[in-house]
Amino acid sequence: MEQRLSFVTLAVRDVAAARAFYVDGLGWQPTYDGEDVLMVQVGERLVLSLWDLAAFEAEVGPAAEGPAPITLAHNVATREEVATVMAQMVAAGARRLSGPEEREWGGFTGYVADPDGYRWEIAWNPGPLGQQVLPAGQEVRP
Known part of the structure; x- marks a missing residue:
């Protein structure tokens, strides 16, 4: 397997609030801006995906309480x-x-x-x- 990371996905309570912070507040440019997910290219081949918590859990399963220890x-x-x-x-x-x-x-x-x-x-x-x-x-x- 090639040594690389392509996406970092964070489950967020409110995509609009995440957009207000990352796009409006920090000036980052969305690569994809949907209702349930906001994606921002943060490196040459790396995307930060901010995914609505409910949509995240529907695909991935239950999320841990509180922010991940990362x-x-x-x-x-x-x-x-x-x-x-x-x-x-x-x-x-x-x-x-x-x-x-x-x-x-x-x-x-x-x-x-x-x-x-x-x-x-x-x-x-x-x-x-x-x-x-x-x-x-x-x-x-x-």
Whole structure:
């Protein structure tokens, strides 16, 4: 099997609220915008799918209570961008959870929760992996 991830699907209570946060608040562009699902291309071959909870459960089965114990991460090129992106997400309707702060592994991160409680890490990672996940043309800067 080829090593890759194609979709990350999150079951959401209200697709309109998810749209208000991700599209209206953060300015992300939908790839597909339906009544029960909103899809956003978030990488070269990666789609974030925000699927109405009832429709999700009809196909996948019962969802666990509360947000899944995962984080989604958005890496940035500079330490300063961590606070900027966190502020933008909070202004769009996210809840600040922690940080930004220095991490013992050498990075600088903070956490917010989207309207459904899914946790987003906003991170500046000065190491090689931090460079690897940034879009082409960007580079990690101190």
